[in-house]
Amino acid sequence: MNNDADGFRDSGLLGIAIQAMRSIDVADARGEVIRQAHSAICDAGIRRRRRIVVLRLAVAAIVILVLGGAAVFMTQTRRSYAFADVIGRVQATRTLRGVLVDPRNGGTLLVSGTRTRLEARDIVVISDAATGQQVMLDAKGKFAYRIPKRGIGPAVDFYGLVRSMSAAASIPAEEHIDEAGRHLFGFSGKAELNVGVGAPLSVDVKVWSDPATKLPVRLEVRSADASVKDPPVVIDQIKFDVALDDSLFDMTIPSGYRIPGLSRDQLKAPPSKEEAAKLTIVPGVGIGDAKFGMARAQVVAILGEPEFTMYDSLLCFPSKGLQLVFNAGNPSTFQSIIANPADAASRVRNDFPGQTDKGIRIGSSKQEVLDAYGEPDPLPPGYDKRIDMASYNIKLGIQFNFIEGKVDWIYAQKKR
């Protein structure tokens, strides 16, 4: 009854159905349909190099890894609900307020032009994509950090990203009913986020918009990697053109806050070769004569007084490029080592001048690490593959992170 181009044949009902479908007489597409497609392609072509709308805010006190949130708007073509219309309406706004729904870092998100402010529990992060500046205020500890760009992307221009909305395909998603009882139309699809470091992040995205205003109301972003069990990042209750005072985006450090860390003129000279030789990290054991499990006083007697401390549990030696982590127990004991710490308070420091027990230093190649320590532990499920590292935390109690194939950061701990 029916043959395909390579000789497949079905002589039953399926063949009849195929033949019937092929035989449907279809008139040519109307000019309007073609014009809409041209228009959509034009939009997508302009934006394809800036595909994704993402808001990323760093909210981290020690190691700057925590994302404030990510937002992606996607194409949509439902009737009376055109993609271009949504983009145009978002572009016409100047500010927005949203609720970042996240059990760990949830809070209120405010955006005004290129400036963003995230209020999450005791933390406030203010950033300005135009200047690349980011400031984090820790109200609990009364710390203020000027977040360095190193290791994370620069502050993201939310509206700039809105303008570069993805051309990713979308399909209708389930309806969402908001707190006001409004039925929101949703679209879902896959997209790739350019978050400023490494390869793009593949995500599944849903966006719901208000049918009346046609502006997005809710966004949901989840890793496309099925092994990642993290809950999705959700920005909900988005309202545009809310009144936001300029003072909310002021990056002046408030009085009463102190900036941890040292200034350039406070930084001491790097250790001498003899001193550096003593700074040998032994995985699972400690550094030099300072052993994991020792009390603070014992460690201080060996390595000297820290140049500053944070949270009573971090002993910071920026001139040595070293940070020692103690637990919060009583007595507090030595738990782990960070060589070349990357937190905001350590923005002014020397490189760690020491080495590991197998001669690995800051700047050693990845191959040298693999030759010295062998095959790393398997990467945990959901590991962010954009971070280049070799972890021996399970086998030995040490981990190396690389930038451009060179050791940039070493973490050592008591063997698990």
Place this chain on the structure above:
Amino acid sequence: MQHPEPALDDVVREHGQSVWKLIVRLVGNDDQDAADCFQQAFVELAARHRRLKDIREAGPLLKRIAAARAVDSIRRRIRERGRSSELSATLVAARSESEPCARADAAELLDDLRSALGELPEPQSAAFVLTQIEELSRGQAARALGVTVNHLGVLLHRACATLRRRLEPHRPVREHRHE
């Protein structure tokens, strides 16, 4: 040799009508649903634009995307209104079955075929549509799907097996009618 990036306007011009016809056949109407699928297909193609090395690749890939969006539309319609009952028999002009009864049968068959396509995994439905409805060669379809020809054969075999099962209820009725 580096191929120039295909001009998307040329893609619309060259493939627009054939993509439109595929969508209408799959969706069962030429109204807004079909127009939405049509637009989505081109927007998605535009997103993949940089990966295209040759404009000749665009046709099969575009049809694969269009098929996926059309099947999504079928799924949505089934979800929203239960099994579709609005498929227009007037669109069916089967070459060998032109009398009213046969047209109605064909429309029912098509209705069930569409519903069944909506139940298939996307690679299977795409393999079926590209080879059976669009009559692309298995090589072209495999390239559009990003699979080997052998894998395409597996997808097609599974798709057809499922579709045959789903269409089986039509058999007694037809046999009875022709007795």
